[in-house]
Amino acid sequence: MRVRRSGEHARVGFVELFFDLVFVFAITQVSHLLLAHLTPLGALEAAILLAAVWWVWIDTSWITNWLDPERGPVRLMLFGLMAAGLIMSTSLPEAFGDKGLVFACAFAAIQTGRSLFTLWAVRSSPVQKANFQRISAWALMGAVFWIGGGLAEGQARLAIWLIALALEFTAPAVAFFVPGLGRSNTTDWDVEGAHLAERVGLFVIICLGESIIITGATFAELAWTTPVVTAFASALVATIAMWWLFFSEAHEAASETFAHAADPGAIARRAYTYCPIIVVAGIVVTAVGDELALVHPLGHTAPATAAVLIGGPMLFLLGTSLSILAVWGKVAWPRVAGMAGLVVAACASPYLAPVVLTLLSTSILVLTATWESLARRKS
Incomplete structure (x- = not known):
């Protein structure tokens, strides 16, 4: 399922472009949310949601940098992420209201599901297997906070989701360190x-x-x-x-x-x-x-x-x-x-x-x- 051979450019596939269509809608939703709530609190809420949308997208782009999106299992994974991404996008306007749990569950499902799928896909590579064991651990820990925030209300939800977002952004910076599993090495990420x-x-x-x-x-x-x-x-x-x-x-x-x-x-x-x-x-x-x-x-x-x-x-x-x-x-x-x-x-x-x-x-x-x-x- 690897995308590239040594020295070969990994062409962006049509299925990746198809996947991106969900995010056209997501970005529009965030813009409308900010326009409707142009206050410091509204700006903070829009920033949290925009960062979440970006994190879902960039994490998926890292995966398709490693895995071949033209392979059947990878393509099916992307379609599943599209479905969850569309649910997440439709819930954005009410993410800090009645649809907070819907947004949180969709986000958590994308992050954990994609990580666990990739862990299975790279199981024959000891280095990448260890890498995605760490990534999956961070995704599962983040899911607890996202869903916990979805169950909370008002300022409590805002505070918990800030913690959840901090975990998402911190994980790569600390090389996905997990006690007992160590940390990843950027030289092993083999990015194209x-x-x-x-x-x-x-x-x-x-x-x-x-x-x-x-x-x-x-x-x-x-x-x-x-x-x-x-x-x-x-x-x-x-x-x-x-x-x-x-x-x-x-x-x-x-x-x-x-x-x-x-x-x-x-x-x-x-x-x-x-x-x-x-x-x-x-x-x-x-x-x-x-x-x-x-x-x-x-x-x-x-x-x-x-x-x-x-x-x-x-x-x-x-x-x-x-x-x-x-x-x-x-x-x-x-x-x-x-x-x-x-x-x-x-x-x-x-x-x-x-x-x-x-x-x-x-x-x-x-x-x-x-x-x-x-x-x-x-x-």
Whole structure:
């Protein structure tokens, strides 16, 4: 069931793309949830759910990096995860309400079921068998907290799910250490970098597509006045600029860096497991800001509106900057400068209408992408 032979690029299969369709819906659900509850508590709840959605997806992408998704048993496993993922996605709007237990059980079933399946699939490899014994132990421990949170209510659920999410994010960082079983070694993870880079790129495309869907659907329902058309154009250009910044030559070069790295698993853990969630959050928050600017382009900019109009691009630049640092160990100065520009824009936000603020944040993204592209051509 191994995906790749030594030196062979693992092509992303159609079944993996089919699996991703569930997450188009999930990302849309999270965006709508944040838009409907644009408060500090609402933002925290949306962040927890977005992180959970990302963790389900990236963990599955690691599995299809190792196992051949064209094999029957692996394909059936992915279909089962799709079914559970769809249940999880439909429960997202009420995850902190009446459907908390549904969400928790679906999430736990995905994480534990996938880990146990992979443990069976790699049973002939002593190294990978031990690796997935540890991973399964962490998944089972996390399931206790997810389901426990689903049974709780109110702030207790929030607190328990924060612990559960902390366990999910901590596990790879501590190499899935389990007393008596030891810890995994990233050099044994044998990751195929080009495949994982392509998978993460596809998830970013999903998020950018969701942003376009929200912007287009909102714009279609509004009167096409000059401020509305301006906000729409700004949102579209911002999405293009984010695509430009993410899918630059650096993204393509990352797979080459993986191919020649002494420990590709360690780089993949940093650059493709942790950093992209910040990028994804930036795209989702930017989409929410674009919708607010479309609906209310003129007048006073509320603090919540300013937070998403500036915070979305800020998170995106931060996430991509950390990814570059994780892969090459260098600082992306144009992106750092872009974040500094957004800080200045945030200071001016109380005096700017939403349409002006969105134009300003979009301009900063475009200038950042242009500066970086010109600098790369000169080097």
